[in-house]
Amino acid sequence: MRTLIFRTVAPYFTSLMLIYSVFVLLRGHNEPGGGFIGGLIAASALAIYGVACGVSPVRRAIRFHPMAIAGFGLFMAAIAGVMSIFVDVPFLTGLWIYPKVFGVELKLSTTLIFDIGVYLVVLGSITSTALALEERERD
Amino acid sequence: MASAKKSDVNLENAMVMADPALADWLVAAPLILGFIFGAICLMQRKNVLLQTRIALFGLLLMLIADIGLFINVWQNGTVVMTMGRWLPPFGITFAADMLGATFALVAGIVGLAGGIYALSDVDSTSRRYGFYPFLLLMLAGVTTAFLTGDIFNLYVWFEVLLISSFGLIVLGSERRQLDGAIKYAFLNLVATTLFLIGVAYLYGVFGTLNMADIARKAPALQEAEGPHFAIAIMFLFAFAMKAAAFPLNAWLPASYHTPRIAVSAVFAGLLTKVGVYALLRIFLTMFPADRDELGAVIAIIAALTMLVGALGALAQTDIRRVLGYLVISGIGLMLAGLALGSETGISGSIFYAAHSMIVMTALYLLAGIIGRLMGTFDLHKAGGLYQASPWLGALCLVLAFSVSGLPPFSGLWPKVLLVKGSIDVGAWWLAAAIIVSGFLTTIAMVRVFSFSFWRTRAEGLVEIGPISREGRIKLYAALGLTALTVIAGVYPEPFIQVSDRVAFELTHPQTYIDAVFGGNQEGGGQ
Numbered sequence: 260m261r262t263l264i265f266r267t268v269a270p271y272f273t274s275l276m277l278i279y280s281v282f283v284l285l286r287g288h289n290e291p292g293g294g295f296i297g298g299l300i301a302a303s304a305l306a307i308y309g310v311a312c313g314v315s316p317v318r319r320a321i322r323f324h325p326m327a328i329a330g331f332g333l334f335m336a337a338i339a340g341v342m343s344i345f346v347d348v349p350f351l352t353g354l355w356i357y358p359k360v361f362g363v364e365l366k367l368s369t370t371l372i373f374d375i376g377v378y379l380v381v382l383g384s385i386t387s388t389a390l391a392l393e394e395r396e397r398d
Numbered sequence: 399m400a401s402a403k404k405s406d407v408n409l410e411n412a413m414v415m416a417d418p419a420l421a422d423w424l425v426a427a428p429l430i431l432g433f434i435f436g437a438i439c440l441m442q443r444k445n446v447l448l449q450t451r452i453a454l455f456g457l458l459l460m461l462i463a464d465i466g467l468f469i470n471v472w473q474n475g476t477v478v479m480t481m482g483r484w485l486p487p488f489g490i491t492f493a494a495d496m497l498g499a500t501f502a503l504v505a506g507i508v509g510l511a512g513g514i515y516a517l518s519d520v521d522s523t524s525r526r527y528g529f530y531p532f533l534l535l536m537l538a539g540v541t542t543a544f545l546t547g548d549i550f551n552l553y554v555w556f557e558v559l560l561i562s563s564f565g566l567i568v569l570g571s572e573r574r575q576l577d578g579a580i581k582y583a584f585l586n587l588v589a590t591t592l593f594l595i596g597v598a599y600l601y602g603v604f605g606t607l608n609m610a611d612i613a614r615k616a617p618a619l620q621e622a623e624g625p626h627f628a629i630a631i632m633f634l635f636a637f638a639m640k641a642a643a644f645p646l647n648a649w650l651p652a653s654y655h656t657p658r659i660a661v662s663a664v665f666a667g668l669l670t671k672v673g674v675y676a677l678l679r680i681f682l683t684m685f686p687a688d689r690d691e692l693g694a695v696i697a698i699i700a701a702l703t704m705l706v707g708a709l710g711a712l713a714q715t716d717i718r719r720v721l722g723y724l725v726i727s728g729i730g731l732m733l734a735g736l737a738l739g740s741e742t743g744i745s746g747s748i749f750y751a752a753h754s755m756i757v758m759t760a761l762y763l764l765a766g767i768i769g770r771l772m773g774t775f776d777l778h779k780a781g782g783l784y785q786a787s788p789w790l791g792a793l794c795l796v797l798a799f800s801v802s803g804l805p806p807f808s809g810l811w812p813k814v815l816l817v818k819g820s821i822d823v824g825a826w827w828l829a830a831a832i833i834v835s836g837f838l839t840t841i842a843m844v845r846v847f848s849f850s851f852w853r854t855r856a857e858g859l860v861e862i863g864p865i866s867r868e869g870r871i872k873l874y875a876a877l878g879l880t881a882l883t884v885i886a887g888v889y890p891e892p893f894i895q896v897s898d899r900v901a902f903e904l905t906h907p908q909t910y911i912d913a914v915f916g917g918n919q920e921g922g923g924q
Contacts, residue, residue, distance in 0.1 A: 324443065324444075326440055326443060326528075327440060327441045327443060329440060330436075330437045330438070330439070330440025330441040330443075330531070331437070331441055332437075333433055333436065333437035333440070334433075334434060334437035334438060334441070336433075337430055337433040337434045337437065338434070340430070341430055341434075344420075344423060347418070348418070348483055349418050349422075349479050349480060349481055349482065349483055350423065350426045350430070350479060350481055350482075350492075351481040351482050352481075352482045352483045353482065
């Protein structure tokens with residue numbers, strides 16, 4: 260798989276796919292998309308990088324162990340649900356704030372935090388599996 | 399039965415705007431705590447020591463939350479919270495009645511005992527590969543399965559606990575572990591698939607997945623016949639498989655002896671009981687009329703399960719496999735109460751389930767201790783333990799008596815209730831099966847005891863040393879659970895009170911429906 264062409268193109272592919280995955284994640288609240296599919300796209304981006312350039316560059320590039328990323332995502336999702344305890348509404352109720360940044364109204368919510376959590380869980384767990392499989396292939 | 403009364407619910411509001419009481423959060427607390435602490439442990443996978451401390455703290459907090467929930471439900475009745483402010487049939491409801499709260503409490507105790515035992519049983523490699531995160535997530539899955547009020551959500555928690563249990567069962571990656579794990583995983587997935595298909599049909603027929611809503615609509619659809627009964631049978635099959643009832647019990651003894659003892663113990667305490675819980679919930683709260691029709695079938699399954707389990711235990715030579723069969727035998731007793739359907743019978747079932755969760759876990763922990771001392775789990779090579787540690791012998795005897803249902807330990811009272819319930823309806827053969835299975839269990843356990851404690855140690859085997867300082871922790875975990883069975887045996891009054899109340903709520907599903915729909919009912923109610 261490690262042809263010169265693939266190795267040259269893969270980093271660009273990976274960065275593009277990662278940006279696109281964030282786009283899909285943010286788009287997800289009202290239109291098709293969301294944390295799950297975004298996470299899958301991001302995980303496949305890292306998998307492509309792994310196939311092209313080897314697993315250890317990927318592990319170096321993401322700094323944290325993929326399972327730790329998944330753990331952080333789970334933590335974020337749980338915290339997003341718990342936040343509603345402070346405003347006396349049931350678990351997992353979506354809370355919204357609308358701050359104005361540079362004249363543009365931003366819609367921020369705990370739902371978004373939850374979705375980013377899902378994104379990280381999917382990214383972490385799928386990447387962990389993919390990297391383990393790619394490592395085996397070289398032995 | 400009270401459920402026959404039709405109750406109307408005003409669905410126009412769609413959302414519940416009333417503020418939930420802070421105490422209502424207790425119903426979601428085990429889930430939140432399990433996930434948060436599991437996630438933190440995952441992030442700390444390199445730092446094994448810190449991870450262990452965090453995990454034990456999390457297990458302790460979960461137990462405290464379970465205790466709080468139990469007290470709250472005992473004092474104020476069913477605690478309900480519907481996620482995201484939706485009105486019950488639209489949102490996902492968590493509803494803790496006495497059944498759920500009791501099971502959750504016992505699960506919390508078992509989980510903590512398993513976590514403590516694992517301190518000296520699970521090595522740091524296995525911990526790095528996620529023993530504690532898996533344990534926390536599995537416990538969160540089991541507890542929330544007991545507390546959820548939505549049948550599809552129940553399926554989700556089954557998946558959570560199954561996936562975590564797959565992780566736990568292969569820790570160590572030995573050949574026989576993988577062999578056991580494959581049998582376990584495959585048969586459980588078959589059961590889960592059946593459950594899911596059943597849920598799909600259920601949704602097709604009722605148009606709702608909320609348990610209380612289904613219970614509300616079931617009497618009207620009962621007369622229409624149709625696929626209603628088929629769905630009930632599908633659930634019976636799926637959960638009987640999960641609970642390892644005869645003839646679907648083969649997966650349990652084939653897999654439960656392979657993982658680490660801490661894992662086996664927690665599995666034996668928790669997993670099959672989730673199947674029993676689901677059967678109780680489905681056939682008593684949701685489909686009481688189908689239970690009446692299936693009663694005889696369930697009774698036969700129950701009797702055969704007890705006897706096959708006890709006979710299987712007699713035939714084994716590996717201590718852990720003996721215990722695996724005793725788990726199955728216990729499932730038969732729990733099903734007996736469901737088959738009877740009377741308050742006495744159900745009360746006996748609930749008490750027995752709680753007793754079995756505690757005692758089976760304790761027995762596995764004890765088996766781990768004596769297996770480590772003797773260097774083997776094989777009864778042929780066992781012996782000589784009495785000289786090494788007479789107190790351990792006493793502990794073993796207490797647990798053996800307790801699991802067999804001999805006085806003065808906690809196994810006796812639920813069996814008394816079940817036998818009484820059987821004789822009340824003239825099912826003498828069920829009563830006979832309960833007594834005979836108890837007798838066979840006694841023989842099986844005495845066999846384990848006399849082989850490993852009384853027999854002198856054969857020549858040429860390793861000397862039995864004293865319990866190491868680290869090993870003491872294991873002993874404390876087993877002792878704690880044993881203390882509970884002694885207390886419940888000597889002073890059963892409060893325990894029977896609890897199980898009677900559970901049985902009352904289960905035989906009057908209207909209380910559950912009223913609690914879930916709360917203020918939105920018109921005309922229905924009691």
